[in-house]
Every structure is written in C-alpha cells, then in structure tokens.
Amino acid sequence: MTVRRTLVFALACVLFTGLFSALSQSQPAAAAESPDDVAAQTLADRYSPVVRLQKLGTRCDSGEQFQPTDVNAVLGDQQVALRGPWRPPDLVRTQPEGTDLGRGYPGHFLDFPGDPLRPGCDYAEWSARINSTHPATVYAHVVADPAYPGQLSLEYWFFYIFNDYNNTHEGDWESVQLVFDAPTPAAALTTNPTAIGFSQHGGAERARWGDSKLEIVDGTHPVVYPAAGSHANKYGQRLYLGRGSEGLGCDDTTRPATELRPDVAYVPMDRADYLKQYPWLAFEGRWGERQRSFFDGPTGPNQKTSWLHPIQDAEATWRDDSTTVPAGKVLGPSGTGVFCTAVGTGSNLLRETLDRIWLLGLLLAALVVLIWFAASRTRWSDAAPLPARRRRAWGQSVVSALRLFRQRPGLFGGFAAAFVVLGLATLLLADLQAARRDSPTDLGAPTENATGLWASILALAITVLTAATYVALLAAVTSTLDRLDRDVPVTAAFTWHDVRSRARPLAAVAVRYFVIIAVLTIIVATIPLAIYYAAGRAFAIPAVMAEQVSASTALKRSRLLVKGRWWRTAGPLAIIVGLGLSVGPIAGIILLLATDLRPTLINVVSSLLFALAMPLVAAAVVYLYFDRSTTQAESPGSGDLPEPDRTYSRQGRP
Numbered sequence: 232m233t234v235r236r237t238l239v240f241a242l243a244c245v246l247f248t249g250l251f252s253a254l255s256q257s258q259p260a261a262a263a264e265s266p267d268d269v270a271a272q273t274l275a276d277r278y279s280p281v282v283r284l285q286k287l288g289t290r291c292d293s294g295e296q297f298q299p300t301d302v303n304a305v306l307g308d309q310q311v312a313l314r315g316p317w318r319p320p321d322l323v324r325t326q327p328e329g330t331d332l333g334r335g336y337p338g339h340f341l342d343f344p345g346d347p348l349r350p351g352c353d354y355a356e357w358s359a360r361i362n363s364t365h366p367a368t369v370y371a372h373v374v375a376d377p378a379y380p381g382q383l384s385l386e387y388w389f390f391y392i393f394n395d396y397n398n399t400h401e402g403d404w405e406s407v408q409l410v411f412d413a414p415t416p417a418a419a420l421t422t423n424p425t426a427i428g429f430s431q432h433g434g435a436e437r438a439r440w441g442d443s444k445l446e447i448v449d450g451t452h453p454v455v456y457p458a459a460g461s462h463a464n465k466y467g468q469r470l471y472l473g474r475g476s477e478g479l480g481c482d483d484t485t486r487p488a489t490e491l492r493p494d495v496a497y498v499p500m501d502r503a504d505y506l507k508q509y510p511w512l513a514f515e516g517r518w519g520e521r522q523r524s525f526f527d528g529p530t531g532p533n534q535k536t537s538w539l540h541p542i543q544d545a546e547a548t549w550r551d552d553s554t555t556v557p558a559g560k561v562l563g564p565s566g567t568g569v570f571c572t573a574v575g576t577g578s579n580l581l582r583e584t585l586d587r588i589w590l591l592g593l594l595l596a597a598l599v600v601l602i603w604f605a606a607s608r609t610r611w612s613d614a615a616p617l618p619a620r621r622r623r624a625w626g627q628s629v630v631s632a633l634r635l636f637r638q639r640p641g642l643f644g645g646f647a648a649a650f651v652v653l654g655l656a657t658l659l660l661a662d663l664q665a666a667r668r669d670s671p672t673d674l675g676a677p678t679e680n681a682t683g684l685w686a687s688i689l690a691l692a693i694t695v696l697t698a699a700t701y702v703a704l705l706a707a708v709t710s711t712l713d714r715l716d717r718d719v720p721v722t723a724a725f726t727w728h729d730v731r732s733r734a735r736p737l738a739a740v741a742v743r744y745f746v747i748i749a750v751l752t753i754i755v756a757t758i759p760l761a762i763y764y765a766a767g768r769a770f771a772i773p774a775v776m777a778e779q780v781s782a783s784t785a786l787k788r789s790r791l792l793v794k795g796r797w798w799r800t801a802g803p804l805a806i807i808v809g810l811g812l813s814v815g816p817i818a819g820i821i822l823l824l825a826t827d828l829r830p831t832l833i834n835v836v837s838s839l840l841f842a843l844a845m846p847l848v849a850a851a852v853v854y855l856y857f858d859r860s861t862t863q864a865e866s867p868g869s870g871d872l873p874e875p876d877r878t879y880s881r882q883g884r885p
Contacts, residue, residue, distance in 0.1 A: 282491040300390050
C-alpha cells in the first residue's frame with residue numbers, strides 16, 4: 232500500500248511539474264505573439280532590404296571588409312570588454328553579455344580588439360572570424376510616433392564592427408526606415424510605404440516609394456548600397472560628395488560585388504517585450520572605444536531620436552537628394568577630386584597625430600618654416616618682364632610673369648582661351664562617356680560601367696590633349712618672349728606660326744619626356760628617378776623654340792643648364808607649377824564648403840582658373856630657363872653649347 236501511494240504521489244509530481252513548466256514557457260511566447268507583433272513581423276519580412284556591399288579589397292585597408300553583423304557575435308566574445316567612463320577607463324567586465332548591458336551603463340563603452348586610430352588589419356581579421364559563424368543580420372523594429380498617430384515607421388538597423396572611413400571608429404550603426412500611412416501594422420500590410428529614408432552619416436536621404444532612384448527587388452525589397460568603409464546607405468552606384476549632414480568626404484558605391492539578404496531579427500514593439508529578447512537594447516553607452524572628436528564609438532539604436540520619434544526625426548533631418556561627384560575629367564585638377572583626396576589625407580594625418588598633438592604641431596610648424604624659408608630665400612622686387620634674357624631669382628620670375636600678363640592681356644588671354652577650348656573638349660568627351668553608359672548627363676555619375684576600355688581610352692585622350700596643349704603653350708610663350716627680346720613684331724599669328732614650324736622637334740621632345748616619366752613612375756622604386764628626370768629636362772621645350780635646336784640637342788641642353796643646380800631648379804619649378812595646379816582646386820574646395828553650388832559648376836570654375844593660371848606658369852618657367860641660360864653663358868666653359876639657329880627676319884616673318 233505504501234509503495235502504491237508513493238508511485239501515485241511521484242506520478243502526480245511529474246505531471247504537475249510538466250504542466251507548470253509548459254505554462255511558464257508559454258508566457259513569453261504569448262507575449263511575442265500579440266496581434267500587433269505578428270503583423271509587424273510579417274511587415275518586416277516583406278520589406279527586408281537587399282544589401283549590395285562593395286567589392287572586397289585585396290588588402291585589409293581597401294575595399295569593403297565588413298558586413299552587417301549579429302550583435303550576438305560580439306557580445307560574449309573574449310576580445311570584447313566593457314569599460315567605465317573614468318580616465319583612465321576602468322575595466323568593468325570582460326566578455327560582456329546582453330544581460331550585462333541591460334543595466335544601462337550610461338557613459339560606459341564597449342572596447343573591441345584593436346586601435347581605431349591605427350587599425351591595421353585587426354578589425355578586418357576579427358570581423359571575418361566572428362562573421363564566419365554568424366549570418367549577416369538586420370534588426371527590424373516597428374514603432375508609432377506619438378506626434379503622428381496616423382503613420383507608422385518600420386526601421387531596419389545594421390551593425391558593423393568598424394567604420395573604416397575618414398573618421399575611423401569602432402562600431403557603426405546604420406538604418407533604413409520606411410514610413411506607412413497606417414495606424415497599425417495590420418493596416419500597413421494592406422498598403423505600400425509612402426517614403427523611405429537611408430541613413431548617411433549625420434543625416435538621411437529620402438525617396439518616395441516608386442521613385443526612379445530607388446531599386447526594388449521582387450516588388451517589396453528595397454536595394455541599399457552601403458558605401459565602402461563608411462557604410463552610409465546610398466540609392467545607387469555613384470561617388471558621392473559629402474558636406475554637412477552628408478558627412479565630410481566622398482562615399483564610394485561604384486563597385487558592388489556581394490549581394491546579401493540579411494536575416495531579419497524582429498524586435499517586438501513593446502519595450503518590456505524587446506528587452507526580454509534583446510536586453511542589450513537598454514545599453515546607454517557607446518558601441519565602440521571612446522576617442523576624441525569624431526573618432527568616438529557611436530551610441531545604439533535606442534539612443535537615437537528615430538527610435539521613439541521616427542516621423543518627427545524624418546521631417547527634421549531627411550533631405551531629398553545627395554551630391555554626386557562628377558565623373559567626367561575636366562581640364563586640370565578638379566575641385567571635387569582634390570576635395571576627396573584632401574579630406575582623406577587630412578583625416579589620416581589627424582588620426583595619426585590625434586594622440587600625439589606635439590607631432591601635429593611640429594608638422595604644422597615645419598610647413599610654416601618651409602614656406603617662410605622658400606619665400607625669404609628669393610627676391611621679389613626689380614622684376615621687369617623685359618629683357619627676358621637676364622638673371623632672375625625665382626620670385627622675380629613669378630612677378631615678371633604677372634607683369635607681362637598685365638601688360639599684354641590680349642595675347643595671354645588668347646593662350647588661356649586655348650586651354651578653355653580644351654576644357655570644353657574634355658566636357659564633351661565626358662558627356663559622350665556618360666551617354667555611352669546610359670547614365671544622367673551631369674558630367675556622369677560613375678557606375679560599375681564607368682571603367683573599362685572606353686573609359687580608359689577617354690582618360691588617355693584627355694591626358695594627351697592636356698599635355699599637348701601645355702607643350703604648345705610653353706612653346707608659344709617662349710616664342711613671344713624671344714620676339715619681345717629681339718624687338719620684332721609679336722602677334723598671335725606670328726607666335727603660332729613659330730610653334731607650327733617647330734612642331735616636329737617639339738613633338739619628339741614631348742613624347743620622349745612624358746613617356747620616360749610615365750615608365751619611371753609605374754614602379755614605385757623609380758619614382759625618384761622620374762622626379763630627377765622631370766626637373767632636369769624641364770627646359771627642353773623652351774630650348775627648342777629659343778635656340779632652334781633639335782629634340783635630342785634640346786634635351787641635352789636642358790640637362791646641362793640644370794647640372795649642378797638641380798635643387799635650385801627643382802624647388803622653384805615645384806613651387807611655380809604647384810601654385811598653378813592648386814589655384815583651381817583650392818577655389819573649388821572653398822566653393823564646396825561655403826556655397827551650395829553644384830559640383831559640376833564648381834569643377835568648371837576650377838577648370839577656368841586652371842586655364843588662366845597655366846599661361847602664367849608657362850611664362851615663369853620660361854623666365855627660369857632664360858635665367859639658367861644667361862647664367863650658363865656667363866660662366867666659363869659654356870662655349871661647347873649649341874648655338875641658336877635663328878631664321879627670323881627683322882620684321883618677324885620666317
């Protein structure tokens with residue numbers, strides 16, 4: 232009897248325990264299966280984005296090395312630490328879990344393996360390791376805005392472990408947000424979104440559902456192009472120029488190579504429910520190492536305005552378009568191209584010296600001293616433009632060129648006009664390139680078809696045209712100064728006749744000069760030889776015109792003029808040519824930062840300034856040539872140099 236009672240009691244305990252366990256496990260499921268959440272999850276699956284990542288770089292510091300990451304791949308990892316807000320930051324916990332972050336921890340931050348100021352390959356290798364066992368993931372959350380009761384927001388949040396952009400930093404949260412004219416998720420399932428916003432640095436860009444710039448797959452899945460490194464979400468394959476809320480720099484989406492359909496991790500609508508499933512959404516700290524300025528790690532989605540007030544945030548921060556960098560190569564360095572390079576270079580310099588302010592101060596001081604030294608080691612006064620054949624300091628060469636331009640604006644204006652015509656030709660070639668790839672004719676926004684044989688041929692043609700025009704300009708300015716020196720008539724017709732009569736040796740010098748430099752610059756180790764050769768033969772074109780010698784003799788003549796004075800020649804040439812090349816881009820950068828002008832127009836302005844500067848540069852180079860030739864003639868042992876073979880009459884006709 233006792234045994235029977237014991238068995239009955241044991242069986243009752245088992246049944247009771249099983250029933251209690253089943254009831255306790257069913258409670259969260261019941262909460263997660265609320266009608267609104269069921270409809271919201273269906274909505275999240277229906278509109279989940281298609282992500283087209285950029286081409287993986289061949290090195291860890293190029294291309295795209297990161298993908299949308301499952302937060303669970305980071306939390307609990309032995310290389311992650313939670314640190315406090317004190318200085319130096321104290322270690323709070325290693326391998327923090329989601330439940331640890333659920334305590335809030337305002338002012339704290341997660342510390343990932345690596346140094347964001349000198350990332351090297353650490354983050355790329357860590358990302359590859361943790362993502363190899365976790366699928367790409369996006370977190371979907373549906374939220375109603377109290378200020379807009381008739382609308383609903385569906386947000387997708389992407390987490391990347393590193394922002395490999397100008398402002399390198401650990402952690403990166405980006406989002407895609409859809410807006411519905413519907414009060415509930417169930418109602419949203421019966422209609423289409425009215426608008427969509429892609430996060431981009433400090434702002435976002437909107438599109439109407441069905442806009443031509445928005446790609447949609449299978450009727451409901453928007454296509455997003457994360458920019459390489461920065462992960463700013465873009466609508467197309469372009470090179471985007473950032474100012475203000477668009478970020479500072481250039482975002483590249485021109486080479487999409489990997490298409491992902493991340494797993495959708497649905498975040499319940501109610502705070503209590505989503506904190507049970509994702510306790511890390513209560514974290515009030517930063518998802519990345521604390522650093523100065525914009526190298527700091529970001530806060531999480533729950534700390535963004537759009538988390539609780541998505542429609543209000545959209546109305547306040549979304550803009551209608553983004554600025555694209557014109558792809559068509561214009562005459563001279565473009566303002567936008569130099570802007571992209573300058574921002575990247577400047578941010579790298581700042582990043583490398585941020586924790587070594589003394590080094591940044593030392594570099595700036597060295598630059599100031601160098602400019603002061605170069606300016607003080609020359610003379611600027613007594614710079615009469617004529618006679619051309621006399622000894623001058625390089626500062627006097629610059630001033631003489633300016634005064635000559637002022638005295639003969641018509642003639643030098645004609646020289647500048649030749650470059651303007653060339654600039655128009657390059658714009659036409661750019662439009663042809665844009666038309667060939669069926670893209671908008673805004674000087675072409677580059678796409679994946681912007682490279683290839685046709686683009687390479689166009690780029691080569693523009694480069695050859697620019698070089699040929701500069702050679703002709705340098706020859707024309709030399710002829711002009713030579714005629715003025717000999718007091719014979721100077722007109723545009725005479726000048727261009729002189730250039731045409733010396734076309735063969737000019738072409739031979741140009742081909743040898745530019746081909747040798749191009750070959751030497753292909754290999755990094757021989758770049759110093761290219762620089763040495765470029766300065767040593769810089770006076771070959773003036774020698775062809777002023778001394779009427781062959782191409783080979785002109786190259787030899789230039790080498791002899793520079794021999795023993797290479798540094799004194801290369802320095803002034805670098806300053807003069809550098810000033811001429813930089814005036815357009817500097818003006819372009821100022822216009823980019825201070826105005827809302829279209830980049831196309833800004834590049835045209837840069838090109839026009841380049842066209843005006845080149846005749847001045849050519850005149851200054853010719854004055855340097857006459858200084859060297861005069862100095863050489865006055866020095867002993869110059870009798871073995873070739874004599875000029877002039878064929879001009881006193882009236883200036885050949």
